[in-house]
Amino acid sequence: MKQLIQWGSFILVVAIFGWLLTEFVPDYYQTIIAICGINVILAVSLNLVNGFTGQFSMGHAGFMAVGAYMSATLSTLLLPALGFSGEMNVFTQNLLFFGVLIVSGLSAGLIGFLVGVPSLRLKGDYLAIVTLGFGEIIRTSILNIEAIGGARGFIGIPQWSNLYWVLGLSILSTVIIARVVTSIPGKQFMAVRDDETATTSIGLSTTRIKVRAFVLASFFAGVAGALFAHYYSYLNPSTFNFNYSFQIIAMVVLGGMGSLSGSVTAAILLTVLLEALRPLQDYTGVDLRMVIYSLVLIVLMLTRPQGIFGRSEVTDFFKKRRSRPHNA
Amino acid sequence: MKTKKLWVVAALVLFSVGCKSKPKDENEIRIGEFGSMTGTEATFGISTHHGIELVIDEVNAKGGVNGKKLKLISLDDQGKSEEAQLAVQRMITQDKVHVILGEVASSRSLAAAPVAQRYKIPMISPSSTNPKVTEVGDYIFRVCFTDPFQGKIIAKFSAEDLKAKTAALLIDTKSDYSVGLAEFFKKTFGELGGKVIIEQNYVGGDIDFKGQLTAIKSKKPDIIVVPGYYTEAGLILKQARELGLNMPVLGGDGWDSPKLFEIAGKSANGSYISNHYSSEDKDPRVQAFVSSFKARFKEIPDGLAVMGYDAALVLVDALKRAKSLSGPDLKDAIAQTKNFPAVTGLITIDKDRNAAKPAVMLKIEDNNWKFATRVNP
Numbered sequence: 001m002k003q004l005i006q007w008g009s010f011i012l013v014v015a016i017f018g019w020l021l022t023e024f025v026p027d028y029y030q031t032i033i034a035i036c037g038i039n040v041i042l043a044v045s046l047n048l049v050n051g052f053t054g055q056f057s058m059g060h061a062g063f064m065a066v067g068a069y070m071s072a073t074l075s076t077l078l079l080p081a082l083g084f085s086g087e088m089n090v091f092t093q094n095l096l097f098f099g100v101l102i103v104s105g106l107s108a109g110l111i112g113f114l115v116g117v118p119s120l121r122l123k124g125d126y127l128a129i130v131t132l133g134f135g136e137i138i139r140t141s142i143l144n145i146e147a148i149g150g151a152r153g154f155i156g157i158p159q160w161s162n163l164y165w166v167l168g169l170s171i172l173s174t175v176i177i178a179r180v181v182t183s184i185p186g187k188q189f190m191a192v193r194d195d196e197t198a199t200t201s202i203g204l205s206t207t208r209i210k211v212r213a214f215v216l217a218s219f220f221a222g223v224a225g226a227l228f229a230h231y232y233s234y235l236n237p238s239t240f241n242f243n244y245s246f247q248i249i250a251m252v253v254l255g256g257m258g259s260l261s262g263s264v265t266a267a268i269l270l271t272v273l274l275e276a277l278r279p280l281q282d283y284t285g286v287d288l289r290m291v292i293y294s295l296v297l298i299v300l301m302l303t304r305p306q307g308i309f310g311r312s313e314v315t316d317f318f319k320k321r322r323s324r325p326h327n328a
Numbered sequence: 329m330k331t332k333k334l335w336v337v338a339a340l341v342l343f344s345v346g347c348k349s350k351p352k353d354e355n356e357i358r359i360g361e362f363g364s365m366t367g368t369e370a371t372f373g374i375s376t377h378h379g380i381e382l383v384i385d386e387v388n389a390k391g392g393v394n395g396k397k398l399k400l401i402s403l404d405d406q407g408k409s410e411e412a413q414l415a416v417q418r419m420i421t422q423d424k425v426h427v428i429l430g431e432v433a434s435s436r437s438l439a440a441a442p443v444a445q446r447y448k449i450p451m452i453s454p455s456s457t458n459p460k461v462t463e464v465g466d467y468i469f470r471v472c473f474t475d476p477f478q479g480k481i482i483a484k485f486s487a488e489d490l491k492a493k494t495a496a497l498l499i500d501t502k503s504d505y506s507v508g509l510a511e512f513f514k515k516t517f518g519e520l521g522g523k524v525i526i527e528q529n530y531v532g533g534d535i536d537f538k539g540q541l542t543a544i545k546s547k548k549p550d551i552i553v554v555p556g557y558y559t560e561a562g563l564i565l566k567q568a569r570e571l572g573l574n575m576p577v578l579g580g581d582g583w584d585s586p587k588l589f590e591i592a593g594k595s596a597n598g599s600y601i602s603n604h605y606s607s608e609d610k611d612p613r614v615q616a617f618v619s620s621f622k623a624r625f626k627e628i629p630d631g632l633a634v635m636g637y638d639a640a641l642v643l644v645d646a647l648k649r650a651k652s653l654s655g656p657d658l659k660d661a662i663a664q665t666k667n668f669p670a671v672t673g674l675i676t677i678d679k680d681r682n683a684a685k686p687a688v689m690l691k692i693e694d695n696n697w698k699f700a701t702r703v704n705p
Binding site: 026027028031032035146151152153155232233234236238239275278281289290 | 366404406410413414418422434442458502
């Protein structure tokens, strides 16, 4: 019963917010909100690996690319071949999109597994380099497949993604990951981060735990990729280069490694910042956005090296208040 | 804690600056331009921007179009396709532009075109040659020729100027560009009485072409056509001359790089390529453009600058003829462009919204591009 109410209120909130945003907010801001949502999913899922499990992955954009291209192949090439094409009613379209999202997530998860099993035996810098390499391998492979557009890019993807989907899924994935890291198996992730030797000594396979975190993160990256593909309705392999991976890492580090609230905040902050600086070009004449963006990163890292939130969460703030009412 | 608040405030202030909607002046025509002003392909965006700027300033100095001044709103897409899309959406919904100019790279034009099409705002690409770009919809135009079109031009030049009767083709089978160009060359060359007597294939990245070239040598064609990119073309030229094949070799704008000379050396001499324009063209319009560009920017305009200039010229011409500044009216006006005298020749927008226009043939002499002739379609 409690679960039913939770799900009901979740859907209601998404429906109301989605409707308000699509009806009353200019299209351009809607797009920015959608990008924020997609980046939130990416940052939160990467935090699971980089923050909570303490493994430095630099190939997140690669898994996103797998999801994005998988979903585009399904909706643009496979489904029309099965007879689902042209105008269809809202219900079938969204049901199909749900299926596409799941399959894309799973395929990214599978690739994550294949990459993770050999590479997660490595530590620190080595792992970072290997994941970076795999991310580039994925991108270069896509670049060379003519059927999905190659270097020209994938065109004609239906615009199935919308603010309802992006909002719903960004909230859902944040909640799922929050539940995972607070659960008992989730504590294993943090155990690996804090002391790998101690974790091994109580009979846990650290590689297995790391792979689990990696696969879960890849799944969500794949879902984010599918949302991305169906929002932009165009894909180009160059989008998913290591710069994108670094951008997601910047969000995780800036927000605080091991803080989901931090990842959400930083993802929104960095996405909005880049767009909010655009009008500056009218005054300066040249595009200074990347300069300011980088400056913000440097200043924040110098003044708060642990990230905006460190390892704390927004919810901790309320809990502390409640437990220490007289101290303040 | 205090610094955190400060940052939040700073972010909010910046965001509200971004939100502030400027009152839209009814007495101006807003032209949006998006391009790669920064990033790895920055020269493409900047050259195009210079070309467009020149037109806007010239027109405004003469009092604008129908009494309205032109206002150029240019946004940088950093050479990223998703940025290109966002920039176009911003220009349409926030800056309320009437028309859009951009992009150079086909991939970014392809990313942005669906947005322009959805909002019914015409978009003119100065130099995206991939045929797919204008297939997006009836609001998407271009003022350059397409990849396959060059095949036609090369065929015409070979048959009429070089008086070639037989030709050999050496095609990069993995590239859309090469295959499309070869197909149109074959068709037009056949129509003009020529014959392709041998066709050989290679794949981009190959190094040794002696096998294909020996096969070609045995057939003794008048010319060899290599519709590919400069790296392979350079190697092919070198190996062809080594094998004693001394007939002219022809290619498209994919050869246009100084790297070609580095690879081929002296072997490149005597070959021809088709291209958008040549700064040596004696045509008075070309020379006028080159001198005014030089005066303003202190450099010789490259191909992208001239295409930006022409795109803006075609647009200004359409603005003069348009019934109103609404998207559909502007689209009709651009589509009706016929024999418009631009720098790169008379431009006619065909029913597929591509430009039918002359191309120039350049001859390689002493490792330099020399203007050979202008070929009309």
